[in-house]
Amino acid sequence: MPITIADVAAHAGVSKTTVSRVLNGKGELNAATAARVRQVIAELGYVPSAGAVGLARGRTQIVGMLVPSLTWPWIGQVLQGVIDVVEAEGFGLLLFTCDRGEESLRRFAKQVSAKSFDGLLVIEPEGTLDYITELHEAGLPVVLIDDRGHRPLFPSVATTDRSGGESAAQHLLELGRHRPVVITGPESFGCTQERLAGFADTYAANGHPLFPDQIVVGDFTFEQGRAAVTAMLSTGMTFDAVFAQNDLSATGVLLALREAGIRVPEEVAVVGFDDVPLASYSDPALTTVHQPLREMGDAAARMLLAHFKGVPLPNAASVLPTHLVVRDSSLIRTQLQPDPR
Amino acid sequence: MPITIADVAAHAGVSKTTVSRVLNGKGELNAATAARVRQVIAELGYVPSAGAVGLARGRTQIVGMLVPSLTWPWIGQVLQGVIDVVEAEGFGLLLFTCDRGEESLRRFAKQVSAKSFDGLLVIEPEGTLDYITELHEAGLPVVLIDDRGHRPLFPSVATTDRSGGESAAQHLLELGRHRPVVITGPESFGCTQERLAGFADTYAANGHPLFPDQIVVGDFTFEQGRAAVTAMLSTGMTFDAVFAQNDLSATGVLLALREAGIRVPEEVAVVGFDDVPLASYSDPALTTVHQPLREMGDAAARMLLAHFKGVPLPNAASVLPTHLVVRDSSLIRTQLQPDPR
DNA sequence: CTGAAAGCGCTTACAG
DNA sequence: CTGAAAGCGCTTACAG
Structure with missing residues (x-):
């Protein structure tokens, strides 16, 4: 029922190879055939199956993200920064939590082994650093979003x-x-x-x-x-x-x-x-x-995505500056403006 | 380099079919062979590729979730409820946001067409209900987590x-x-x-x-x-x-x-x-x-996962009750306990 | 109880 | 510039 690359090829009177080429912009192709194929794609509303593409290419176009919890207010900010850039680049974000239980770490490990994603962003759940380091050394691209002080020799974004x-x-x-x-x-x-x-x-x-x-x-x-x-x-x-x-x-x-x-x-x-x-x-x-926070998520995601395009991951923390926001709990209000109290 | 079902089959001296069967517990199989295969799987640390399984089965074992934003405090609560059950069932959670921009909706639609997930949980971003309804009618399993009043004839979980x-x-x-x-x-x-x-x-x-x-x-x-x-x-x-x-x-x-x-x-x-x-x-x-909130996320996720197992989606809202929590902003404190003020 | 073969929907050398 | 074929790593009828 759902339409596939074979349907497009048939309708356009070309091979699947050719359709694939116009889809990916690879190789030289006759402008006229390309236009015709594009036309058919639009008419049929064809979108390549993410799973099939992933299997064939060996990459999922998905970034994984591991967080300790979703109920801490600051995590939402980081997540928003991450997802904004991940979506803008056409990737998907697969979310995992680890509440430090054995079980939850095992489940996550299984997803890693199943190659469910191409790279990992992590706000480190307590006690998982050894495992994450292992993954990194095994070749999984990892970027740490670090609220615990800088780790040398590990791709991460931290703050001052x-x-x-x-x-x-x-x-x-x-x-x-x-x-x-x-x-x-x-x-x-x-x-x-x-x-x-x-x-x-x-x-x-x-x-x-x-x-x-x-x-x-x-x-x-x-x-x-x-x-x-x-x-x-x-x-x-x-x-x-x-x-x-x-x-x-x-x-x-x-x-x-x-x-x-x-x-x-x-x-x-x-x-x-x-x-x-x-x-x-x-x-x-x-x-x-x-x-x-948002900038940290943003920077971490950019770093990972850049790596997919060939830019090497820096083996050190990228540090984003904090700054002081002065409000009423430290600064005595001058009485220039009428105070209703 | 990564080990596949073929490696397991070779090591165990059986066919890939047999390995697949012990993996999925399907069909009768000799207890001894099954044990041997399991042994090899453990030794090799083999985990089936999620992408390949998904392609072959036509299901991804992933649930999609669409939310308007990640920075509102209550969304994190719902998300936590969702992810707890999704992970417990061995599914993955693919997260999407839609900030009501044309562009972001188009990107999301593409992921839907690409069959990136088996079913969808949604906290409706403003103005997307028509599109969501369309998806539902086109056959995508959808459960709405509704903070806007109940929609009749739509699988959803709401509150009172x-x-x-x-x-x-x-x-x-x-x-x-x-x-x-x-x-x-x-x-x-x-x-x-x-x-x-x-x-x-x-x-x-x-x-x-x-x-x-x-x-x-x-x-x-x-x-x-x-x-x-x-x-x-x-x-x-x-x-x-x-x-x-x-x-x-x-x-x-x-x-x-x-x-x-x-x-x-x-x-x-x-x-x-x-x-x-x-x-x-x-x-x-x-x-x-x-x-x-958390219970709503929990219930919505359960509803969707049950549907994957054959339980039909109820075409009506499942309603979880609110309750009043009385604190100091309405109740005058009795002075039984010494008040430091 | 077990296996060979086809198929899932793509991509990618390899030919031409 | 284009296509036939093999391959990605699984599952699933179909035989035996």
Whole structure:
């Protein structure tokens, strides 16, 4: 029922080879025959079967993407960047998740072996790096979208976590905040370490080294950010700024401060990290380090697609810069414009 | 280099036919040969090529999914529900977006014609319903995940938008709020109409019919929710409750009320719709109508996969219930627990 | 219980 | 400039 290349060939009175050639623009062909074939293709609404083409060519025109979860807000941003370029190039995007279970990794491995896609984009699910490295070494084109600190010798796109931490510190120092507190992400994440190092080094370089009690290991959740601040306040500890390493925990920090009757930013300034939509909707709106998430997805996809066209994959991270977005949680509003409160 | 069914056959000393049979568990086969073949498969780490299997069987074991965007928070939830079941069944998920541009629809149509997938799940991008219907009628298995009100005669999973609106009204009525304001979503959306109808009818049935000035047509954005409330307050209009038809606009409402110095929930109660994560993080936490997003994705995927196994697609919507989640934006906290403020 | 052969819908040397 | 044939890696009647 569905029409095939054989139908087109028959209708146009040529061989399948010729049809294939006009389809792919390969080889010299008589302008008139080409036009006739194109005509028939249009009339019949013929589209080559992706599966057959893939089998014959040994390439699927599909890029695989492995992510840890689809419910984290920032992943959607990266995905959107990826899919925009993948679709524009006529490729398909096959999506996989791995929730770190044995089972889910096995299922994914099977798809790899089945050659379901030509190359892989990955936001690394925890604990899968060894496997991904293996795939890469076995010859599968892989590009890592890295939120955990840069991997040397691996094609990846990353962001400037360290200088993001620095810019947060710089901003708070300029505001005269000398007694900040940091609420980090999970200790094992590279990004956590980078953001902390950039922040702490900047404070140290400016004569205000951080003491251990100013650093709380967190887990990137709203609840933990809130609880950490509440706990610190209950010990009587004082601070004039909080650098939370993601926006979600920063939002928890804002709530804890309000619950304690502490004014933001007058008494305590708050800076987050990510710049997810939530950061604009919190009250006060959150000053935060913007991660170029969409651009990272975009860059990773371009890198992979370029590789399919012969451009070698760079064996190093391509780094896209973060930048600080200043909002009301750190900057005291001037009263030039009438404030309805 | 990659190993094929021919390699397995050679190593096991049988025909490809036999290998295929043990792979697919079809036909009677000698237990000993089967065991030997299985052994070889394991040793060689053989996995059948997805593309070749697809071509030979005429099915890809891939489900396509079309979505309008990946950056809306609720889409991620639906996607997670979908992918969990799709992966569990050994299928792949091919993702497509359509931003309502001609070009993007054409690209998608090409993938359909190329038979890149066996069936389609769709969260309808605006203005594509005609095309989707066409596909369905042309024989492509399609399941709609519907946030716009139910389509009769179309396989889909929907939620109880109307009774969601009713439960919001019921709740506010029980709190003694007789002068509510509704901020809707885009007028053309079925869900907007349903939610409004449920809400308005319930108020009317309880002796408090809504007047036109109590209904503001919105657009589901934070800014619009905020601006709408600010504008109403500036006209001197009074109200004791706001029903915003999604959580994002409800968050904007909360901000506008705080900016105006109006206490929530004491003076004005606020109810949202969706129950996205943001609803828990706002301050006060938002009372909202929970949509079973993940379950909807789950149900839609199951419906489609069941169809592949011979279960006919129901030509009607499968409806999953919403339920009201009561939080601080509507319920006055009892002071039993010490409030740090 | 098992295999040889044709077929799925393309592409790609190889001839002419 | 064009076509016949083999091949991509499987599955599936059809025989035996």
